[in-house]
Amino acid sequence: MNDLANLYAYIDAHLSDAIADVTRLCRLPTVSARGEALPETAQTVASMLRDLGFSVQLIPTSTGRALVVVGALRGASDFTLLFYNHYDVQPPEPLDLWTSPPFEPEVRDGRLYGRGVNDDKGELCARIAAIRALLNTGRHLPISVKFCIEGEEEIGSPGLDKFVREHKDLLAADACIWEGASVNWHGEPMITLGVKGILYVELEARGPNRDVHSSMATVVPNPAWRLVWALSTLKNQAEEITIEGFYDQVRTPLPLEVSAAHRLPDESGELRQSLGLQQLVLGLSGTEARERDLFAPTCNICGLSAGYEGPGAKTVLPAVARAKLDFRLVPDQRPEDILAKLRRHLDSHGFSDITVIPVDMGENPARTPIDAPFVNIVAQAAREAYGVEPLLTPTMIGSGPMYSFTDFLGLPTASAGIGYPDARIHSPNENLRLSDLAAGIKHLATIVVRLGETGRS
Ligand SMILES: [Zn+2]
Numbered sequence: 001m002n003d004l005a006n007l008y009a010y011i012d013a014h015l016s017d018a019i020a021d022v023t024r025l026c027r028l029p030t031v032s033a034r035g036e037a038l039p040e041t042a043q044t045v046a047s048m049l050r051d052l053g054f055s056v057q058l059i060p061t062s063t064g065r066a067l068v069v070v071g072a073l074r075g076a077s078d079f080t081l082l083f084y085n086h087y088d089v090q091p092p093e094p095l096d097l098w099t100s101p102p103f104e105p106e107v108r109d110g111r112l113y114g115r116g117v118n119d120d121k122g123e124l125c126a127r128i129a130a131i132r133a134l135l136n137t138g139r140h141l142p143i144s145v146k147f148c149i150e151g152e153e154e155i156g157s158p159g160l161d162k163f164v165r166e167h168k169d170l171l172a173a174d175a176c177i178w179e180g181a182s183v184n185w186h187g188e189p190m191i192t193l194g195v196k197g198i199l200y201v202e203l204e205a206r207g208p209n210r211d212v213h214s215s216m217a218t219v220v221p222n223p224a225w226r227l228v229w230a231l232s233t234l235k236n237q238a239e240e241i242t243i244e245g246f247y248d249q250v251r252t253p254l255p256l257e258v259s260a261a262h263r264l265p266d267e268s269g270e271l272r273q274s275l276g277l278q279q280l281v282l283g284l285s286g287t288e289a290r291e292r293d294l295f296a297p298t299c300n301i302c303g304l305s306a307g308y309e310g311p312g313a314k315t316v317l318p319a320v321a322r323a324k325l326d327f328r329l330v331p332d333q334r335p336e337d338i339l340a341k342l343r344r345h346l347d348s349h350g351f352s353d354i355t356v357i358p359v360d361m362g363e364n365p366a367r368t369p370i371d372a373p374f375v376n377i378v379a380q381a382a383r384e385a386y387g388v389e390p391l392l393t394p395t396m397i398g399s400g401p402m403y404s405f406t407d408f409l410g411l412p413t414a415s416a417g418i419g420y421p422d423a424r425i426h427s428p429n430e431n432l433r434l435s436d437l438a439a440g441i442k443h444l445a446t447i448v449v450r451l452g453e454t455g456r457s
Pocket of ligand 1: 425
């Protein structure tokens with residue numbers, strides 16, 4: 001392991017270079033929600049990659065909001081690892097809750113504070129630092145490396161899916177490291193292998209052409225009742241989603257995925273306590289709650305509105321009632337299929353009068369099988385870099401634009417990164433522990449070294 005000792009010594013000795021990179025990027029207020037500083041950040045990222053010898057292209061997405069920075073550097077083997085990152089950040093407000101200004105990064109007590117120091121500029125700089133360490137410790141880069149760095153992630157990556165589809169050859173690779181990851185409170189690195197998909201719809205029921213006096217409820221149909229009756233057919237009190245065919249495409253988790261889920265700490269008690277709940281859904285706790293959390297799809301009512309909602313009484317029969325629903329989907333469900341099944345379900349239950357309006361295009365779920373050889377390499381590299389056993393998480397419970405990488409580009413995808421539970425991403429005082437930065441860079445560099453030895457995904 002002498003090779004790694006040299007590499008790790010270099011990374012420790014040059015940590016200040018990585019901190020300088022993060023600081024340089026985080027001085028740019030790249031708030032995509034407001035379209036701020038996007039071109040100059042893309043150019044800065046491009047020049048950082050060019051300094052390492054990458055060939056770099058800056059390509060706009062179809063939304064025209066931001067450039068995608070695509071970099072490529074050939075190594076000793078054709079095996080290509082693609083890093084997905086983003087250079088945009090969330091708005092820093094509320095500003096008065098920051099101890100130091102969000103776009104003036106500052107080190108205090110072993111932590112770097114500033115917007116983006118973790119999510120995701122810090123993660124990006126850790127990858128750059130890993131490549132630099134490999135190049136400067138006298139070896140060729142053992143494998144080829146590409147970067148795909150977008151500037152629209154914090155507004156939902158509206159242009160990314162199309163971008164990936166239109167640049168398949170440019171992004172062609174053998175495996176992908178996702179935008180970031182973190183250690184837990186015990187210092188165990190968490191490697192995540194998937195995302196859930198999402199379908200978001202609005203249901204609308206219409207009654208009379210205007211609100212009318214509630215005494216007319218004898219003869220005038222009330223759309224709020226129509227909507228409630230329709231909603232009650234979507235899910236029963238055993239928490240089963242009763243849309244015909246809803247579960248047809250659900251992939252049974254692999255036994256290894258289930259056992260990985262069981263290894264994750266049981267946080268159901270803390271969750272109940274922090275939310276002030278007597279019990280979770282179906283009274284679940286422990287591994288049962290964890291399994292459902294990771295592997296079950298949802299049908300959730302996000303909002304429900306009709307008629308008078310102000311203080312006191314107003315005797316009214318509303319003209320319209322609306323509900324917003326989201327469905328978190330698991331492999332291999334598809335938003336367009338669930339949308340069609342929802343429509344058919346409502347029609348067959350006598351609710352063809354209820355309009356279903358898709359609120360956005362939806363997102364497919366994605367999950368890299370836990371027994372993929374690439375996952376094994378990422379996990380083994382974590383053991384070497386952190387000196388502890390990593391926790392493999394089969395999927396995040398949230399959604400993200402991973403599907404076009406896993407399924408369209410065909411890349412096994414795993415996360416690796418520099419975060420920790422109190423990094424406060426998206427919040428005031430976002431911070432990065434410098435010890436996590438060093439360990440994360442070592443992990444990333446080790447992944448590249450080990451991929452160079454096995455050369456397979
Ligand atoms: Zn973010």
